[in-house]
Amino acid sequence: MNKLAMLGWIAIALIAVGTVLGLAVLPADALQGEVQRLLYVHVPVAWVMMLAFFVVFLMSILYLVQRRLKWDLLAVSAAELGVLAAVLTLILGTLWGRPTWGIWWAWDPRVTTTALLVPIYTGYLVVRSMTEDPDRRARWAAVIGLIAFVQVPIVYLSVFWWRSLHQPPSSPQSMWSAYGLVMLLGFVAYTLAFAYLWLRRYRLAATELELELSGPEEG
Amino acid sequence: MSLAVAAEGVTRRFGRRWALRGVDLAVPRGAVVALLGANGTGKTTLLRLVSTLLRPTAGRLEVLGHTLPAGGDEIRARAAFMTAGGYAYEELTGVENLRFAARMSGTAAVDADLRDALAAVDLGGAADVPVRAWSTGMRRRLELARLGLRPLELVLLDEPFVSLDEDGVGLVHEAVRGWREAGAAVVIASHRVEDATRHADDVVRLAGGRVADVTP
Amino acid sequence: MSELPRRAAAILWKDILSETRTRQGFTAMLSFAALVLFMFSFAIGVDNDLLARLAGGLLWVAIVFTGTLSLGRTFQNEELAGGTHLLRLYPGDVRAIYLGKLAGNLVVLAALEIVLFPAAAILYGVDFAAQAGPLLLVAALGTFGFSVIGTFFSALTVHLRARELLLPLLLFPALVPVVLGSVGATEAFLAGDPLGRAGGWLRLLASYDVILFVVCLWIFPVVLEE
Numbered sequence: 083m084n085k086l087a088m089l090g091w092i093a094i095a096l097i098a099v100g101t102v103l104g105l106a107v108l109p110a111d112a113l114q115g116e117v118q119r120l121l122y123v124h125v126p127v128a129w130v131m132m133l134a135f136f137v138v139f140l141m142s143i144l145y146l147v148q149r150r151l152k153w154d155l156l157a158v159s160a161a162e163l164g165v166l167a168a169v170l171t172l173i174l175g176t177l178w179g180r181p182t183w184g185i186w187w188a189w190d191p192r193v194t195t196t197a198l199l200v201p202i203y204t205g206y207l208v209v210r211s212m213t214e215d216p217d218r219r220a221r222w223a224a225v226i227g228l229i230a231f232v233q234v235p236i237v238y239l240s241v242f243w244w245r246s247l248h249q250p251p252s253s254p255q256s257m258w259s260a261y262g263l264v265m266l267l268g269f270v271a272y273t274l275a276f277a278y279l280w281l282r283r284y285r286l287a288a289t290e291l292e293l294e295l296s297g298p299e300e301g
Numbered sequence: 302m303s304l305a306v307a308a309e310g311v312t313r314r315f316g317r318r319w320a321l322r323g324v325d326l327a328v329p330r331g332a333v334v335a336l337l338g339a340n341g342t343g344k345t346t347l348l349r350l351v352s353t354l355l356r357p358t359a360g361r362l363e364v365l366g367h368t369l370p371a372g373g374d375e376i377r378a379r380a381a382f383m384t385a386g387g388y389a390y391e392e393l394t395g396v397e398n399l400r401f402a403a404r405m406s407g408t409a410a411v412d413a414d415l416r417d418a419l420a421a422v423d424l425g426g427a428a429d430v431p432v433r434a435w436s437t438g439m440r441r442r443l444e445l446a447r448l449g450l451r452p453l454e455l456v457l458l459d460e461p462f463v464s465l466d467e468d469g470v471g472l473v474h475e476a477v478r479g480w481r482e483a484g485a486a487v488v489i490a491s492h493r494v495e496d497a498t499r500h501a502d503d504v505v506r507l508a509g510g511r512v513a514d515v516t517p
Numbered sequence: 518m519s520e521l522p523r524r525a526a527a528i529l530w531k532d533i534l535s536e537t538r539t540r541q542g543f544t545a546m547l548s549f550a551a552l553v554l555f556m557f558s559f560a561i562g563v564d565n566d567l568l569a570r571l572a573g574g575l576l577w578v579a580i581v582f583t584g585t586l587s588l589g590r591t592f593q594n595e596e597l598a599g600g601t602h603l604l605r606l607y608p609g610d611v612r613a614i615y616l617g618k619l620a621g622n623l624v625v626l627a628a629l630e631i632v633l634f635p636a637a638a639i640l641y642g643v644d645f646a647a648q649a650g651p652l653l654l655v656a657a658l659g660t661f662g663f664s665v666i667g668t669f670f671s672a673l674t675v676h677l678r679a680r681e682l683l684l685p686l687l688l689f690p691a692l693v694p695v696v697l698g699s700v701g702a703t704e705a706f707l708a709g710d711p712l713g714r715a716g717g718w719l720r721l722l723a724s725y726d727v728i729l730f731v732v733c734l735w736i737f738p739v740v741l742e743e
Contacts, residue, residue, distance in 0.1 A: 146739060149356075198690045205686040212677050215315045217356075222673060225740055226687065229669075232732050233691050236725050240694035243717065244701060295317060354602055356742070378608035388599035392535040404527035405607040407520065431538065 090278040096271030103264045111261075117181045124174040126268035127167050128196070130276045134164030135199065135231060137280070138206075142227030145220055154220030155291060157227055158210060159283035163276060165203045168196055191242040198237055202230045216291065304363070305330045305455045305486035306351055311360035313346050320346035322510045323360065328486045328503075330454070333477060335497040336490040338507035344490035345385065347507070348457045351488070352382035365455055380455035381448045385463070387440050388447075391433040395419050395443060398432060399450065408451045418446040422472055437464040445476055456480050456487045462496045470496060521613050528604075528617025533624065535594055542590060543625065550583040550633055554640055565642050572641040573703035577696055579633060581663065581689075584626050588667035589684050591618050592675040601675055605741055615668065615737040622664040630656055643707060651706045651715065658722040659699030665726060666691045669733040672740050691729075698722035 104122035111118035141157035144150075175193055176186045187193070206226045213219040306328035313321045321343045328334045336344050349355045351364055353373045362369045364376050389398050396415050403410040410418075419428045422442040427435060432443070441464055448456060461473045477500050480487050491497035498504050506513040536543060557575045561567060568575075595601040604614050634656070638645045645652055670687045674680040698721045705715035 146736075198693060201686055202690045205683060205690075208686070209674075209677060209683060212679065212683075217358075218676075221739060221742065225673060225736055228736065229691075229729075229732060232728065233694075236721075236728065237690065237693045240697045240721055240725075243721065244697045295314070352606060354605065374608060374610075377606060382606055384599060384603065386599050388603050390531065390535060390594065390598045392538040392594075393531065397531070397534065401527055401531045402607075405524055405604075405609075407524075407609065 086278065086281055089274060090282075093271060093274035093278050096267060097275060100264060100267045100271050103267070108260055108264060114182055117178055120174055120178045122264055122268050124171060124178060125265060126272035127174065128171040128192075129269055130272050131164055131167035131171055131196070131199070133273065133276060134160045134167055134280075135203065135234070138164060138203070138227045139231035142224035142231075145224040146228070149217075149220075151216055151220055151291065152288075154216075154223060155287040156280075156284050158207070158223065159280050159287055161203050161206055161223075161227065162283060163279055165200060165207065167276075168199050168203070171196055172200070189241075189245055191238055191245050194241045194245075195234065195238040199234065202226075202234075206230065216294070303329055305332075305365055306488070307361075307363040308347075308351075309361040311347075311350060311362050312358045313343075313350060313355060314358050319510050321350070321357075324507075324510070324512055326505060326512065328455075328488060330486050331481060331484045332502040333481055333487045333489065333500045334503045334505055335494075335501035336488055336505050336507065337492075337494060337497060338513070342507040343510040344507055345459055348382060348459050348488065348490055351455075352380065352457055353377060354382070376455075379453060380457065381451075381453050382457040383444050383448060383459060383461055385460040387437075387444060389432045389435075389440050389443055392431055394431050395424055395428045395435075395446075398443060399447060402447045403450050406451050410450055415450075418449055419443075421449070422446045423468065438466055438469055441465050442469055442472065445472055449476065452483070453480060454485050456485055458487065458489045458491075460491055461489060462491055462493045474499060521610055521616065524607070524609055524613035525616035525620060528614060529620045529624070532594065532617070532621045536625075542587070543628065546583055546587050546625075546629060547632055549586065550579055550629060551636060553579040553582055554633070554636055558640060568641040569643050572637055572643040573707060574700045575641065576633065576637040577659070577700045577703065579637070580626070580630060580659075581692060581696060583629060583633075584663055584667065585685055585688060587625055587629070588622055588664070588671050588688075589674075589681060591622060591668055591671040596675060601672070602741065611738040611741055612734055614741065615672070615734060618672070619664050619668045622668050623660060626660045626664060630660065645707075648706045651710075652703060654719065655699055655702040655706065655715075655722070658719065658726055659695055662695040662698075662722060662726040662729065663692065665730045665733055666695070669737065669740070672737070694721060694725045698725065 100122060104119050110116045137160035138157045141153045141160065145153035145157065172193070175196070179188055179193075180186050206223055209226060210219050210223045213222060304327055306326060308324055308326040311321055311324045311326070312319070324343070324347060326347070336347065338344050346355065350357055350362060350369075353364070353369065353376050356370050364372075365379055366372075367376055390401070393401065396412065396419065399410075399415040399418060400412070403415065416425065416428055419425055422445050424439060424442050424446065427439060432440065435443075441461070458473075462470050465473065474496070477487050477489070481500065487500075489497045489501070502517065504516045506515075554575070557571075557579070558568065561571065592601045595604060605611055634645055634652075637643070667688060670684055670691070674684045674687070677683055698718045702715045702718035702722065705712070705718065
């Protein structure tokens with residue numbers, strides 16, 4: 083068994099343990115009830131989303147400095163996972179928000195900013211898919227990957243201020259230690275899962291590029 | 302430092318398409334080189350690489366003493382590229398087009414100089430007419446006038462003879478002679494073998510993105 | 518004049534000259550902006566109080582929608598002339614191109630706003646004139662941020678198929694702080710700024726403007742490589 087596959091199995095095992103602990107072993111939350119269990123997935127997935135977009139940012143800079151397509155492939159692999167994680171975060175968040183806040187959509191700064199990340203990085207992926215020359219594709223994508231990461235914190239801040247005009251943002255949930263530990267397990271598990279999927283996607287992307295470049299020649 | 306352009310194994314691919322695969326080329330200063338070859342053999346790509354518009358995928362490309370991608374600014378200050386597609390702003394007149402080029406290039410040309418430059422390519426009468434109303438041949442002449450605005454050490458001409466009448470072709474020959482006498486290197490990519498080779502010191506024939514042969 | 522502003526001015530002047538020769542683009546843009554203002558009234562109804570209360574937001578949305586159409590054309594005249602990349606062949610710092618085009622977009626948007634602000638004042642029944650000084654500052658900061666980002670993404674999408682769709686996709690999320698800041702400050706000033714919130718919005722706008730301007734200017738040469 084190679085190292086990458088091992089990483090995958092470890093991630094799956096940890097996610098399984100965390101899920102069993104979160105769903106069956108820990109008692110339901112006193113205030114929020116059963117729905118609070120969603121947070122064991124929601125919060126780590128949201129973390130993976132941020133991690134993924136940070137990776138896109140780093141890989142974009144590396145590409146712009148070194149101009150090696152490898153960095154571009156690593157960036158796009160992370161971007162796809164980031165968009166997936168963002169959509170998952172939003173779905174889980176609204177499922178949690180409806181019973182907790184009483185509304186599907188609260189215009190919470192985190193929710194709103196996450197929702198804005200989806201079109202930003204979809205734009206990133208669409209620009210890539212529409213550009214045939216791999217060098218141009220990588221260059222434009224890297225520029226978007228870089229600038230998106232610069233704008234996101236300010237987008238968050240502005241939504242936060244805008245929101246705070248109407249109602250103070252929800253205070254973070256205090257958790258007793260067993261919750262905290264399962265949550266920590268979730269962070270580790272989903273981070274490993276991200277690393278596994280990212281590297282797998284990268285290998286696939288590298289193979290795709292190789293095929294693209296070695297395919298029947300034109301001109 | 303006698304070479305204006307020195308290429309070693311220069312390769313450029315656009316995804317699946319290899320435009321150039323390992324081109325070696327030497328253009329001495331003060332020489333005229335004709336670049337021949339069928340459509341799609343890489344002539345334009347080679348000129349775009351030398352002009353600093355494109356980066357090579359692999360290989361070493363030295364232009365006017367700078368190894369690309371370094372020194373782009375210094376190269377652009379001393380080299381010029383006449384593209385096959387032309388370059389002119391439709392809504393601007395001949396003089397206004399030249400004035401813009403002069404300002405962008407940082408030359409000290411005043412309006413009288415610009416009008417002289419237009420008159421030199423037989424465009425004196427069209428100086429104040431928007432380019433929109435011009436013929437393709439007149440636009441070609443405008444390009445010649447634009448190249449003549451500043452002193453050059455390397456001139457890259459992509460299909461300079463297309464759409465020009467006899468007088469116009471004569472103007473190109475005259476300009477090429479002038480540049481060579483001033484010590485500049487001139488690279489002419491063209492299908493018009495006779496015109497392209499008239500002043501050529503070297504004739505480089507491209508085929509399939511490679512140098513097929515070089516004949517002095 | 519030193520090299521960078523001189524070449525930026527050359528681009529600005531050339532674009533203004535071209536635009537004044539045709540004027541079609543600008544006329545169409547103004548008509549479109551007027552229609553957007555009307556559309557809001559149609560959608561909201563003739564509730565004068567409601568319209569007056571929403572005026573700041575409606576006005577800025579109209580500016581962003583109309584401005585996006587106009588910003589998308591930033592490099593169209595270069596493409597028609599032979600290709601945006603040919604500007605790179607001129608010796609000197611490529612950033613002059615960004616600065617020149619940015620200045621052009623500022624001029625166009627300013628001209629748009631000179632018409633839109635009074636139009637919105639009349640249609641929605643608000644008194645912008647009473648707060649002319651502060652609103653001018655808001656408009657300046659908002660317009661600058663809009664142009665900084667718009668010019669940059671316009672250069673990035675100029676070679677793409679379906680750029681009419683991609684430009685807003687990239688632009689709108691990036692404009693969130695600009696829109697929130699401009700609308701927030703506009704509404705605060707119109708209400709006489711009872712809670713002292715306008716200053717915060719102005720600082721947000723100014724910081725975002727500066728950060729994005731520096732980043733866009735710094736990275737622009739990469740965008741313009743062919």
